[in-house]
Amino acid sequence: xxxxxxxxxxxxxxxxxxxxxxxxxxxxxxxxxxATTKIATPPQLLxxxxxxxxxxxFSEAVTVxxxxxxxxxxxxxxxxxxxxxxxxxLVFKQLGSWQEASKAIDxxxxxxxxxxxxxxxxVNNPKTDLLELLAQTLDIQGELQLSRGQAEGSLKTWQQxxxxxxxxxxxxxxxxxxxNQAQALRVSGFYSRSINILxxxxxQLKTQPDSLEKVTALRSLGNAQQQFGDLEQSSKxxxxxxxxxxxLKLPLEISLTEFSLGNTVRGAGNIKDAIAHxxxxxxxxxxxxxxxxxxxxxxxxxxxxxxxxxxxxxIPTIQSQLPSLPTNQAGIYARIxxxxxxxxxxxxxxxxxxxxxxxxxxxxxxxxxAQSYALGSLGExxxxxxxxxxxxxxTQQALFIAQKLNASDIAYRWEWQLGRLLxxxxxxxxxxxxxxxxxxxxxxxRSDLVAVNREVQFNFxxxxxxxxxxxxxxxxxxxxxxxxxxxxxxxxxxxxxxAELDNFFREACLSNQFVVLDKVVDRDRPNTAIFYPIILNxxxxxxxxxxxxxxxxxxxxxxxxxxxxxxxxMRQTIVEPDTIKEFQVVSQQLYNWLIKPVxxxxxxxxVNTLVFIPDGALRNIPMSALYDGALYLVQKYAVxxxxxxxxxSPKPLAKEKLNALAGGLSExxxxxxxxxxxxxxxxxxxxxxxxxxxxxxxxxxxxSTTLSKTINSQPFRVVHLATHGQFSSKAKxxxxxxxxxxxYVDELGSLLKSREEKRTEPVELLVLSACETAAGDNRxxxxxxxxxxxxxxxxxxxxxxxxxxxxxxxxxxEFYKQLTTGxxxxxxLREAQLKLLSDSKYSRPLYWAPYVLVGNWL
Numbered sequence: 001x002x003x004x005x006x007x008x009x010x011x012x013x014x015x016x017x018x019x020x021x022x023x024x025x026x027x028x029x030x031x032x033x034x035a036t037t038k039i040a041t042p043p044q045l046l047x048x049x050x051x052x053x054x055x056x057x058f059s060e061a062v063t064v065x066x067x068x069x070x071x072x073x074x075x076x077x078x079x080x081x082x083x084x085x086x087x088x089x090l091v092f093k094q095l096g097s098w099q100e101a102s103k104a105i106d107x108x109x110x111x112x113x114x115x116x117x118x119x120x121x122x123v124n125n126p127k128t129d130l131l132e133l134l135a136q137t138l139d140i141q142g143e144l145q146l147s148r149g150q151a152e153g154s155l156k157t158w159q160q161x162x163x164x165x166x167x168x169x170x171x172x173x174x175x176x177x178x179x180n181q182a183q184a185l186r187v188s189g190f191y192s193r194s195i196n197i198l199x200x201x202x203x204q205l206k207t208q209p210d211s212l213e214k215v216t217a218l219r220s221l222g223n224a225q226q227q228f229g230d231l232e233q234s235s236k237x238x239x240x241x242x243x244x245x246x247x248l249k250l251p252l253e254i255s256l257t258e259f260s261l262g263n264t265v266r267g268a269g270n271i272k273d274a275i276a277h278x279x280x281x282x283x284x285x286x287x288x289x290x291x292x293x294x295x296x297x298x299x300x301x302x303x304x305x306x307x308x309x310x311x312x313x314x315i316p317t318i319q320s321q322l323p324s325l326p327t328n329q330a331g332i333y334a335r336i337x338x339x340x341x342x343x344x345x346x347x348x349x350x351x352x353x354x355x356x357x358x359x360x361x362x363x364x365x366x367x368x369x370a371q372s373y374a375l376g377s378l379g380e381x382x383x384x385x386x387x388x389x390x391x392x393x394x395t396q397q398a399l400f401i402a403q404k405l406n407a408s409d410i411a412y413r414w415e416w417q418l419g420r421l422l423x424x425x426x427x428x429x430x431x432x433x434x435x436x437x438x439x440x441x442x443x444x445x446r447s448d449l450v451a452v453n454r455e456v457q458f459n460f461x462x463x464x465x466x467x468x469x470x471x472x473x474x475x476x477x478x479x480x481x482x483x484x485x486x487x488x489x490x491x492x493x494x495x496x497x498x499a500e501l502d503n504f505f506r507e508a509c510l511s512n513q514f515v516v517l518d519k520v521v522d523r524d525r526p527n528t529a530i531f532y533p534i535i536l537n538x539x540x541x542x543x544x545x546x547x548x549x550x551x552x553x554x555x556x557x558x559x560x561x562x563x564x565x566x567x568x569x570m571r572q573t574i575v576e577p578d579t580i581k582e583f584q585v586v587s588q589q590l591y592n593w594l595i596k597p598v599x600x601x602x603x604x605x606x607v608n609t610l611v612f613i614p615d616g617a618l619r620n621i622p623m624s625a626l627y628d629g630a631l632y633l634v635q636k637y638a639v640x641x642x643x644x645x646x647x648x649s650p651k652p653l654a655k656e657k658l659n660a661l662a663g664g665l666s667e668x669x670x671x672x673x674x675x676x677x678x679x680x681x682x683x684x685x686x687x688x689x690x691x692x693x694x695x696x697x698x699x700x701x702x703x704s705t706t707l708s709k710t711i712n713s714q715p716f717r718v719v720h721l722a723t724h725g726q727f728s729s730k731a732k733x734x735x736x737x738x739x740x741x742x743x744y745v746d747e748l749g750s751l752l753k754s755r756e757e758k759r760t761e762p763v764e765l766l767v768l769s770a771c772e773t774a775a776g777d778n779r780x781x782x783x784x785x786x787x788x789x790x791x792x793x794x795x796x797x798x799x800x801x802x803x804x805x806x807x808x809x810x811x812x813x814e815f816y817k818q819l820t821t822g823x824x825x826x827x828x829l830r831e832a833q834l835k836l837l838s839d840s841k842y843s844r845p846l847y848w849a850p851y852v853l854v855g856n857w858l
Contacts, residue, residue, distance in 0.1 A: 056365040058094050072084055079111075079112070079130065082111040085105070086108045088104045089101040092104060093143075095367070095369075098147075109134075114134060131164050135170070139180070142158040146183065151184045158177045159181060162174055172213035179217070179220050182198045182224060195230070198230075201221055202233070212253065218237045219241045219260055221237045223260055229732055230732065235265065242254065251285070255285040259277070259294050262294070262297060278295065279298065288326075289334065293330075296318060299315065299338070331361075332365075332374070339354040339358070342354075343377075352381050355374050356378065372414070376395060376398030376414045380417060383424075396414075399415060413463075415438040415441060428477060431474055432474050439471060443495065468495060469535070475492065476536075486543050486551040490613075493532065497615075500782060501782070517642065521546075526547035528547065529546050533594055535560050535564075535617070536560065538560075539555050540555070544601065546607065547605065567620060567621055568778065569586045574621075574625060591626040609637060609639075614641060616779075619782065622845075622850060622852055623641070624849055624852075637830075638827045639853070640853040640857035641853065641854045641855075657693070659717055660693070660717070661697070661711055661720070662695070663722070664698050665722070674724045677770055680770075681698065684722060695710060695714070702739050704741055704747070707751065711752065716763065718767065719765070719766050719793070721766075723770055725770065726772060726774050729782045729783060730783075731746060732744065736771065745786055748790065748791060749792070752766070752793065764793065764856075765797065766797070770808065772800065772801045784796075794855055795857070796854045802850075803850060810839075811835070811836055814835045815832040818831045818832060825856065
């Protein structure tokens with residue numbers, strides 16, 4: 001949804017009210033009236049500009065406000081001229097005219113005398129009205145800077161505004177700026193700092209009396225937390241906002257907060273409650289716009305979850321209200337979003353009419369961004385009707401406008417659409433070029449996708465992932481001299497995996513120094529092969545890198561549903577003790593798709609280690625357990641996994657004496673629903689007996705605070721944590737358990753990396769010996785990759801599921817024994833797995849297969 005709300009603040013200058021309107025914190029719509037005269041006075045021009053802005057008639061508002069600026073300049077009224085310029089900047093922002101918007105706001109600040117040399121004068125100035133105007137103008141400048149990707153600049157601006165709001169005692173202004181600063185920090189990748197600010201704001205709001213400002217502040221905080229993926233805190237603050245709005249009997253605020261609650265519980269997968277909140281929002285909405293927006297979100301949720309019968313009963317209700325929508329930006333977006341939802345189930349003729357009308361309305365009010373969105377959506381209607389030329393014409397019109405506005409967040413959609421259309425028309429080279437442009441746009445949007453654009457985040461699998469897969473499919477089609485571009489294809493898959501991890505962490509944060517795997521294989525480890533399996537719509541591709549040989553690839557004709565079903569079945573049967581035959585059948589099927597096509601090449605190359613860069617659902621299975629009908633893969637090769645084509649600078653682990661920080665929790669806290677791990681003590685003792693010097697944190701001493709302090713005390717090469725933990729496709733559900741609390745992936749990463757500030761030696765090996773992937777989460781292993789990368793360790797050894805800790809202790813003991821003899825990490829793991837496999841008690845893959853090595857295999 002793209003709801004558009006307007007807030008106004010009134011300041012008195014020279015015996016008159018001046019209106020400063022801004023898109024930001026408050027969601028209250030206040031109508032403006034103005035007199036119509038042949039020669040408008042400056043105050044009337046400001047009122048008229050504000051009314052046109054509310055109506056979404058931005059081009060007309062520009063003309064009126066520019067006239068007001070000139071008249072105030074002639075009168076020598078610098079303060080009110082500054083107000084007119086600030087309002088003008090907001091209009092330019094809505095039109096996507098960023099340079100004009102920045103110029104107007106800069107001129108306004110200059111008129112107010114604001115620069116870095118005289119800030120103290122303004123902070124100490126006793127004229128509250130002037131300071132309030134300055135603070136509001138800085139607020140808006142911060143919005144403009146963040147909208148243009150200038151997160152650092154926006155943070156500084158909002159910090160300056162916060163000081164002025166404090167000076168004049170405006171707590172609502174301070175709160176707004178703190179929330180805005182958290183957003184700027186989030187976009188810059190400073191996740192912890194942004195969350196700390198939001199938590200501080202939450203505590204401060206508790207002591208404030210009930211008011212409209214508190215309602216909107218709590219809602220803004222809840223929306224920000226929803227955007228950051230903290231759905232639990234989002235729900236708490238939104239419910240508190242709702243309670244206050246209900247006590248104060250504010251119907252619009254009740255409706256808007258119910259709407260936000262619907263979005264939050266929807267993000268948590270609670271469909272029933274989300275529908276209830278949307279229904280409540282529509283029921284109490286005092287305006288047609290807010291009512292329809294809630295109903296459209298409810299409709300999209302029903303369609304998304306295949307509740308088509310319920311959706312169809314809601315459609316006539318929404319359609320009957322469309323004529324009552326205002327012809328402004330919010331009204332146009334409501335129509336477009338309704339049409340896009342209908343596109344999945346409705347009459348395309350009706351949809352085309354709604355979108356054609358939206359295009360005309362967007363032209364009328366001069367909103368080119370909405371015009372692009374409507375044109376591209378209409379192009380999608382024609383695409384579905386297979387009217388290729390009409391679809392391409394509309395798509396190119398939409399793309400031209402989006403590129404002119406520098407609106408990359410919608411341009412990528414039309415670039416993708418153009419690529420699909422060119423492919424449908426068999427223009428493969430043109431399609432490849434269009435997809436290349438789309439991917440480049442997405443990569444330029446990394447921080448926006450993960451921190452700004454909730455819609456793209458929410459629908460990552462629908463709005464981003466298919467672009468990369470369809471692009472790879474095109475690249476692997478034969479072209480030119482009959483050779484597909486294998487290197488470009490695998491790099492594109494890696495770009496997808498990076499985007500997935502960005503989306504997992506909700507920030508573009510992975511910027512470590514890496515070494516390209518090919519160089520390691522060709523130069524340092526000629527006994528290693530690298531597998532890049534790629535799941536496409538109708539086939540499974542395997543790109544293979546053998547030492548000092550060009551890339552090669554093989555294709556298995558199998559669709560992605562078959563691959564995902566096989567992976568799911570293998571994952572289900574491998575953990576059941578009585579389903580070994582069923583497991584071996586499905587494991588052999590996957591072996592035939594992934595390994596068999598290159599079996600002879602592997603044998604001839606004499607490699608002994610396979611490194612997989614698994615794609616999609618393939619992350620959830622241990623490659624070592626693939627079965628050829630007689631042997632498991634681990635019986636032929638050492639196996640490791642890499643999250644991407646690059647690796648933390650590799651270094652053999654066993655060349656120096658090992659020392660470890662060993663932590664464990666044999667008795668979980670009573671507040672946690674986890675079983676005891678009685679063999680943890682034996683496991684940690686065994687490490688020492690094998691000659692690994694270690695410091696032990698066990699049970700009550702294994703706390704997050706102690707771990708943080710101890711890890712900085714010595715240059716540990718190994719960090720071994722024997723405790724319950726969980727990997728999930730969501731960062732908020734990925735954690736390890738300490739005696740005092742759960743240590744989530746972000747905190748674990750910060751904890752392990754904090755030692756870099758005091759010590760230069762990286763953690764060579766992180767071992768997590770009692771963790772598991774979240775039940776029912778078919779992308780849970782994404783959390784393991786996230787932990788491995790966030791921790792900054794060269795290698796991470798962890799389990800995909802939890803097993804009896806007797807077998808765990810045996811495997812871990814053998815693993816360290818092999819390491820101390822000089823084996824590589826991957827070879828040590830293989831020997832440990834083979835030891836269990838040769839023991840009749842532990843020979844089933846259930847016991848030895850869950851351990852996977854991520855990262856450096858040396």
